[in-house]
Amino acid sequence: MHPITAPFPASRPRRLRRTPGMRALAAENTLSAGDLIWPVFVRDGENVEEPVASMPGVNRLSVDRVAAAAREAADLGIPAICLFPYTGAQNRTADCAEAWNPGNLSNRATRAIKAAVPDMLVMTDVALDPYSDSGHDGFVRDGVIVNDETVEALVKQALAQAEAGVDIIGPSDMMDGRIGAIRAALEAAGHQDVVLLSYAAKFASAFYGPFRDAVGASGALKGDKRTYQIDPANSDEAMRMIARDLAEGADAIMVKPGLPYLDICRRAKETFAAPTYAYQVSGEYAMIAAAAQNGWIDGERAMTESLLAFKRAGCDGILTYFAPAMARLLRGSNAR
Numbered sequence: 323m324h325p326i327t328a329p330f331p332a333s334r335p336r337r338l339r340r341t342p343g344m345r346a347l348a349a350e351n352t353l354s355a356g357d358l359i360w361p362v363f364v365r366d367g368e369n370v371e372e373p374v375a376s377m378p379g380v381n382r383l384s385v386d387r388v389a390a391a392a393r394e395a396a397d398l399g400i401p402a403i404c405l406f407p408y409t410g411a412q413n414r415t416a417d418c419a420e421a422w423n424p425g426n427l428s429n430r431a432t433r434a435i436k437a438a439v440p441d442m443l444v445m446t447d448v449a450l451d452p453y454s455d456s457g458h459d460g461f462v463r464d465g466v467i468v469n470d471e472t473v474e475a476l477v478k479q480a481l482a483q484a485e486a487g488v489d490i491i492g493p494s495d496m497m498d499g500r501i502g503a504i505r506a507a508l509e510a511a512g513h514q515d516v517v518l519l520s521y522a523a524k525f526a527s528a529f530y531g532p533f534r535d536a537v538g539a540s541g542a543l544k545g546d547k548r549t550y551q552i553d554p555a556n557s558d559e560a561m562r563m564i565a566r567d568l569a570e571g572a573d574a575i576m577v578k579p580g581l582p583y584l585d586i587c588r589r590a591k592e593t594f595a596a597p598t599y600a601y602q603v604s605g606e607y608a609m610i611a612a613a614a615q616n617g618w619i620d621g622e623r624a625m626t627e628s629l630l631a632f633k634r635a636g637c638d639g640i641l642t643y644f645a646p647a648m649a650r651l652l653r654g655s656n657a658r
């Protein structure tokens with residue numbers, strides 16, 4: 323880039339900032355409901371809407387309420403919902419068998435959404451942590467999260483999700499070789515149109531704390547996830563993970579968390595020119611929502627600014643708990 327600026331007063335950059343119309347004309351990036359994926363927590367029961375204490379404004383929904391949420395999303399122009407099941411300690415086992423149960427919570431919610439709103443895209447998470455008594459994304463053997471055996475289970479989980487009708491599968495487990503294995507299994511089973519959105523650049527982050535509360539994993543988790551998620555110190559490693567996952571058949575890639583990793587978003591987009599998404603995770607949501615609740619920041623403006631940042635960084639879309647609030651705000655105005 324070679325920006326050319328005349329010396330003052332020939333150049334007065336404030337000319338282009340003078341009115342809302344002028345600013346709209348000069349805007350380099352925009353945000354729309356079509357950029358958003360809404361992560362939703364699913365729980366047992368009927369007609370249940372249970373607040374998540376650490377995420378003000380976010381609820382765990384029973385399957386019937388998830389279908390209603392899908393209708394709401396469709397009305398707001400949000401193209402996709404991402405499902406995360408809440409599992410209590412009593413349903414967590416060492417063999418994680420619930421993960422590939424065709425009738426598990428996630429698969430039931432998928433079918434309910436597809437029945438209620440067929441055009442709503444359903445995304446699901448592939449990882450064992452909602453079903454594991456250890457809270458880890460893989461099997462634990464002698465204190466080690468084992469890779470290859472976990473990948474076999476992830477393949478079964480992904481196939482059950484595809485059978486239930488999901489459009490987008492998001493492996494979030496960070497095991498080695500899972501994208502290739504899941505892609506091959508999907509092809510073999512006739513699910514050639516299922517999109518793989520790989521959580522390729524997923525960092526071992528403190529910002530997942532409220533999520534682990536929301537899905538019931540906080541109490542279960544023993545230790546941390548640093549032997550499989552990426553060290554926050556690393557950027558080249560994230561590029562290698564993205565390259566690998568694209569080479570194994572990922573259609574799109576994700577950077578997670580979001581705001582603390584905008585450099586990774588920008589670098590990923592420039593390096594690979596692939597469809598690139600960011601996950602504005604639970605801790606990021608909680609910080610903004612809690613500060614707004616206390617009157618310390620303007621919640622709507624902070625939400626909008628944080629989401630626009632992802633577009634500026636090169637992302638094609640954002641997974642965010644703010645999705646319905648942002649879409650509602652966008653519908654009411656042309657403001658970004």
Ligand SMILES: NCc1[nH]cc(CCC(=O)O)c1CC(=O)O
Nearest residue numbers: 449451494529530533603604605
């Ligand atoms: N496979 C687990 C998973 N999938 C999405 C999130 C975090 C999402 C959020 O914090 O909003 C996590 C948590 C983790 O890795 O511990």
